[in-house]
Amino acid sequence: MEEFLSSCQRAVQAGSGVHVVLGNEACDVDSMVSALTYAYYLSKVRVQPIRRESDFVLRSDNVFLLRQLSLSPEHLLFRDQLDLRALHQEGHLRLTVPHHMNAGAVVEVIDHHLLEREASPTCPVTVEMVGSCATLVTERIIQKAPEILDQQLAQLLYAAVVLDCVNMAPSAGKVTPKDSQVAASLESRFPALPPRGALFNTLQSAKFDVSGLNTEQMLLKDMKAVSEGLNLAVSVLYITLEVSSYLERARNPALNLCPISSPHPHITAYEQGNSLASRKKLLPIVKDFLKGRDGHGHLGDMEDEEEESQVPPTPMNSLVEGCPLDDGLPHISAHDLEEKFSKMGARGAH
Template sequence: MDIFLKSCRNVLKGNADGSPGFHVVLGNEACDLDSMVSALAYAYFLSKTLDSGKIPLPVLNIPRQEFPLRTDNTFLLRESGLSQDDLVFRDEVDLWSLHRAGRLDLTLVDHNVLPSSDRDLEEAVLEVIDHHLLERKPSPSCAVTVETVGSCTTLVTERIIQKAPEVLDQQVAQLLYGTIVLDCVNMAPEAGKVTPKDSQYAVLLETHFPNLPPRGVLFQSLQNAKFDVSGLTTEQMLLKDMKVASEGDLKLAVSVIYMTLEVGVLLNYSLYLN
């Protein structure tokens, strides 16, 4: 997959107006681990199976500068031998211009409707793969796969195995497996997240790739990474888990930082000195 991601960036940089365009696989605006891995893995699958002429391109639906806040994402990428430098972010590709030029196809993963800010891109949506409540109106031009499993990557794994199992290698399997395990809370039934299909494909990945990290170890590592703010500035820590509520002209931002105030001040001071 690393070669594929590098080629995506290179093609995007050198893309001429006369080329066929792109088949963008777009995750949701949260860009959590499930959204990121679903976009990367499904675009990689399309690069091996698509014959439309358009170039499959995974796009992470946040600005690049926000990506360091997704510490579990950066951890799993690093553990899988992939560089965030090779990723394409929403502020690095003009989807509206591509659409106006007739050079954009869209697949939505980990969400099934576009936000109002992207309403003009609706005509480009050809496919949806998601595990949330279906909000999308039926359309003959859009193939919809929506199933309430624990992780959207479970549905992506299913599609790959059913249509092109040769796409799976150790690197892709680790991305998919780690995401399923994290989303399904280490596959623990008492957490209320895992479904039989999640378990089926987690076990299948374990069986076909016995060198995957042990399930419990991988889950704990991802959990630790998710709440690790040791490499973030104070501003980044405040943004990492910020929620915004609004009413009329009033907006209120509430942030959560998983450390004491004393530790936070000392950490920020040490980062400033470095």
């Protein structure tokens, strides 16, 4: 695998056409592993889905997994190291992407969320509602090129499946029969794989390790964003007061929120009783809230709309909508966040 990554860098430097396997902007373990291993399967160029190399430190579980397998992050290529737009305009770019991205250079789609793009003769689409995209990549490799599987590649895929499927526990509501089947197949082929429980626990610990991160980095770590006339970021650390009453009334799904004390008057904190309602299921509620605001920023009659709404689909890991050839989200500084929270506090006081 390390030699493959080095060959990718040499191919980019040579200036020839490239086939980029691009994951979503979240760049969680599943996205990184799926992009890496599927590109290895295609024996083409692969680019990490996050935008800047400096952001990679925010994905502590990714860094931990690569180092555990003796793969240096220095061998990775990142989005800002390639001018995708220029390559596309020159006709030198082919993209394999998650389904929510649209660009003329896309030649294949593989993902595990709801279909947003129709298949075509020039762009095959593989979308199945499994717990991990790495499950689909593993299945493709086993079916088409099982000879490329070695201990290192198998452990990358296995780690992504186990982590995304929450240690394959049915109570978590993530694992599907296909995820279990793929995990069992990897275990039977590679008996030296680490035990599921131990692997999950070490990756889970690494995922929430924020040692060495400053306040801005902790807010950006695994941040999700939605945009419906107003751009709103949802961090693992804060929920704005302006959204809190709507979350309390949410029934689709019910969050079972119990207020807890907060050291800041403009921030409302809760203990969430419904552990199955992840941020992926919270974000559609936030998007519905934003859609219900009138031109003056006031909230309309959302209770009626909520009763009529259908169960929202689980969104993709990254709710940032757009094409991989665009300029992405603007940089968010610590000062910008502090100013935003101050304004929210001032509005709440009136």
